Amino acid sequence: MQTSLDAIAGNAALKQDLRAALAHRFPQTVLLCDPSGASNEPLAEALSAALLCTGHNPPCGNCPSCAKLRADSHPDLIVIDEGENEIKVETARRIRDEAAIRPNEGGRKVFLIRHADRMNPAAQNALLKVLEEPPRDVFFVLTAMQPGVILQTIRSRCTIYHLEPPAEALPDDGMLDALAPFLRALADRDEYGMALAVQALGKLPKNEFRAAMALLITALRDAVLAVSAPNLSPLLPRLRQETVYLGSRIPTKKLLAVADLCTTLRERAARNAASGVQCTVLAAGSYQICQ
Numbered sequence: 577m578q579t580s581l582d583a584i585a586g587n588a589a590l591k592q593d594l595r596a597a598l599a600h601r602f603p604q605t606v607l608l609c610d611p612s613g614a615s616n617e618p619l620a621e622a623l624s625a626a627l628l629c630t631g632h633n634p635p636c637g638n639c640p641s642c643a644k645l646r647a648d649s650h651p652d653l654i655v656i657d658e659g660e661n662e663i664k665v666e667t668a669r670r671i672r673d674e675a676a677i678r679p680n681e682g683g684r685k686v687f688l689i690r691h692a693d694r695m696n697p698a699a700q701n702a703l704l705k706v707l708e709e710p711p712r713d714v715f716f717v718l719t720a721m722q723p724g725v726i727l728q729t730i731r732s733r734c735t736i737y738h739l740e741p742p743a744e745a746l747p748d749d750g751m752l753d754a755l756a757p758f759l760r761a762l763a764d765r766d767e768y769g770m771a772l773a774v775q776a777l778g779k780l781p782k783n784e785f786r787a788a789m790a791l792l793i794t795a796l797r798d799a800v801l802a803v804s805a806p807n808l809s810p811l812l813p814r815l816r817q818e819t820v821y822l823g824s825r826i827p828t829k830k831l832l833a834v835a836d837l838c839t840t841l842r843e844r845a846a847r848n849a850a851s852g853v854q855c856t857v858l859a860a861g862s863y864q865i866c867q
């Protein structure tokens with residue numbers, strides 16, 4: 577696992593914030609949000625390592641604790657990763673029980689909960705209390721691509737950090753221009769316009785289709801934030817006009833449902849679904865959600 581913050585590309589300002597927080601009193605429950613899904617896992621690992629590191633300038637990468645983390649054998653790091661499956665209440669109860677037990681090495685205990693947006697509501701409710709008042713020396717690091725689907729009661733207990741897409745993954749303008757007509761048609765609930773707009777996406781190779789879905793999720797996030805946090809700068813400034821318009825026309829809940837659909841299509845593309853079929857589902861599904 578990653579035991580260096582410096583080795584992670586991009587997010588310079590966020591890493592600086594994290595270092596400053598680590599040097600003082602680090603919040604016991606944090607949520608790392610990354611709509612692109614590109615950087616939150618390595619960053620969450622480095623952050624967990626920093627919390628357990630016993631060297632200087634954590635994570636130092638050299639102390640016995642960092643060595644154990646690199647070998648995936650640190651007894652006080654508990655990683656929850658259910659992959660594409662939902663995180664169920666039994667898992668949440670196990671986390672709660674485990675959190676009550678003192679750390680093995682006498683220092684801290686860290687729970688790294690990957691894909692926290694896949695916790696079902698019962699699991700989230702089971703964790704509410706321990707996230708609000710974790711035992712002393714217990715830390716929770718949660719990651720999510722779609723923090724909007726996590727219950728507000730959980731989010732309000734977390735210190736939230738938003739990641740930027742890494743520089744090398746920055747989209748080319750052509751791809752963004754191809755998404756703009758879809759965003760406009762979505763805002764206008766224009767079924768025919770959506771069907772036309774996705775035609776270009778249907779011709780993309782699968783890896784580029786995946787990238788287009790990740791961008792669409794980011795654009796939908798910008799649309800949601802254009803309403804709820806208008807002072808925040810958008811992640812995709814080139815699409816600002818479209819995302820502001822979209823946010824003003826379609827309710828947040830529906831935009832998050834379209835983002836969910838994009839996540840599903842992105843995962844299906846990884847399993848070899850044809851882009852053409854996926855685009856038909858995207859247009860029809862989005863129209864149904866927003867009509």
Ligand SMILES: [Zn+2]
Nearest residue numbers: 629636639642
């Ligand atoms: Zn260390």
